[in-house]
Amino acid sequence: MSMDRRKFLKVAGLSTLIGLGGSSAFELLKPGKVDAEMEHEGHHGGHHGKAHKKEEDTGPKTRWAMLIDMKAITKEKAEKIVHTCHHAHNVPNWGDPKNEIKWIWEEEYEHVFPDSYNEYDEILEKLPFLLMCNHCDEPPCARVCPVEATFRRPDGIVAQDYHRCIGCRFCMAACPYGSRSFNWLDPRVKLKEEMAKGRKLNKRFPTRMRGVVEKCNFCVERLAEGKQPACVEACPDVMHFGNLADENSNVRKILRARISLRRKLELGTKPSVFYLV
Amino acid sequence: MYDSGKVIIGLLIFAGIFLFPFVYQHGAPAEKPKPSLDTPAIKALPVKKCVEDTHFMITTHMQFLNDWRDQALRDGNRWYVNKAGKKVWISLQNTCMKCHSNKKDFCDKCHNYAAVQPYCWDCHYDPNGSKL
Numbered sequence: 001m002s003m004d005r006r007k008f009l010k011v012a013g014l015s016t017l018i019g020l021g022g023s024s025a026f027e028l029l030k031p032g033k034v035d036a037e038m039e040h041e042g043h044h045g046g047h048h049g050k051a052h053k054k055e056e057d058t059g060p061k062t063r064w065a066m067l068i069d070m071k072a073i074t075k076e077k078a079e080k081i082v083h084t085c086h087h088a089h090n091v092p093n094w095g096d097p098k099n100e101i102k103w104i105w106e107e108e109y110e111h112v113f114p115d116s117y118n119e120y121d122e123i124l125e126k127l128p129f130l131l132m133c134n135h136c137d138e139p140p141c142a143r144v145c146p147v148e149a150t151f152r153r154p155d156g157i158v159a160q161d162y163h164r165c166i167g168c169r170f171c172m173a174a175c176p177y178g179s180r181s182f183n184w185l186d187p188r189v190k191l192k193e194e195m196a197k198g199r200k201l202n203k204r205f206p207t208r209m210r211g212v213v214e215k216c217n218f219c220v221e222r223l224a225e226g227k228q229p230a231c232v233e234a235c236p237d238v239m240h241f242g243n244l245a246d247e248n249s250n251v252r253k254i255l256r257a258r259i260s261l262r263r264k265l266e267l268g269t270k271p272s273v274f275y276l277v
Numbered sequence: 278m279y280d281s282g283k284v285i286i287g288l289l290i291f292a293g294i295f296l297f298p299f300v301y302q303h304g305a306p307a308e309k310p311k312p313s314l315d316t317p318a319i320k321a322l323p324v325k326k327c328v329e330d331t332h333f334m335i336t337t338h339m340q341f342l343n344d345w346r347d348q349a350l351r352d353g354n355r356w357y358v359n360k361a362g363k364k365v366w367i368s369l370q371n372t373c374m375k376c377h378s379n380k381k382d383f384c385d386k387c388h389n390y391a392a393v394q395p396y397c398w399d400c401h402y403d404p405n406g407s408k409l
Contacts, residue, residue: 151351153353154353155353159350159351161350161351162400163346163350188409191409192408192409195409201409203370203404204370204371204404205370206370206400206401206402207400207402207409208400209396209399209400220353224349224353224355
């Protein structure tokens with residue numbers, strides 16, 4: 001049997017389509033079908049339109065957030081907050097940027113909000129902004145952690161499990177806020193040195209070991225005991241801690257009344273540390 | 278055999294050193310460790326009972342502490358209800374070591390005997406001691 005070129009192409013094209021998945025290939029390429037499929041997937045993934053609405057309906061009962069009042073902060077208060085936090089969590093003070101461990105630290109406006117920096121705003125420019133873990137709704141650190149050492153708790157706190165951390169530092173690369181520090185050296189060596197000079201340990205809290213990543217934990221150990229975070233206790237006029245999921249909470253009331261900024265919102269991490277300006 | 282005198286003496290010395298521990302102990306096992314319960318907090322207890330019964334604690338405390346760790350840290354549940362129905366705050370440093378305030382004479386006794394180095398103490402420490 002002879003076959004001309006035209007007939008051959010017809011047969012070849014048809015068999016390719018059938019080979020691609022028979023009727024499903026036709027179904028998939030129907031107009032409107034692809035969009036519907038994607039929306040359906042979004043429902044499971046929790047990132048697209050419909051899924052998000054659903055989460056809000058049921059909603060979490062607790063969503064912890066920190067508000068930092070930049071109208072109330074001063075250099076002394078910022079230092080006191082950093083000191084209190086680091087003493088409450090036995091964070092050593094290495095005093096050199098290569099080894100330093102920081103849970104909360106001071107930074108200039110220019111570096112905190114590089115894209116909205118305004119060189120004519122002389123007041124903001126001079127304020128000590130306090131940086132810490134933003135306890136994101138969509139934490140990139142938790143997504144990249146290969147051992148689930150860092151994970152998001154249902155109340156929104158991004159926790160770090162030092163027992164499980166293998167020190168790969170993926171989370172440090174993923175965090176857009178630089179909130180994570182790695183223990184290059186044994187923290188106890190420095191703590192012992194500082195203790196010899198009169199530093200007191202918080203005996204209710206452990207230290208860390210060499211080779212793990214650490215960061216602010218929103219004082220999860222204090223919240224469990226019904227206390228406020230250490231920084232809030234140090235300066236209750238500057239730091240406000242509360243539940244975003246509750247419409248009548250202290251933080252929601254303040255957020256309604258004041259203008260607030262969050263860092264790097266465009267990345268979609270949904271941070272929960274707010275700067276009241 | 279060349280230098281047979283030196284070689285034989287050398288072998289004898291080696292065998293002597295090698296066998297010394299067995300001869301010294303007369304084949305008897307080393308003395309069993311006796312972890313001390315002699316702390317003020319335990320003395321003040323009306324009934325000397327740990328979170329669970331003693332046998333359970335001796336045989337299962339490793340898994341038990343692992344479960345506590347995961348409950349407190351990962352599930353955020355800091356209360357443990359024991360078999361008697363009593364609630365206990367989950368914390369190695371703040372609950373266990375409140376009574377067992379003698380890490381050296383309690384924890385370390387058996388751990389040294391069994392030659393295990395649990396990594397608990399890489400981060401946790403005895404809050405009653407002045408040293409890290």
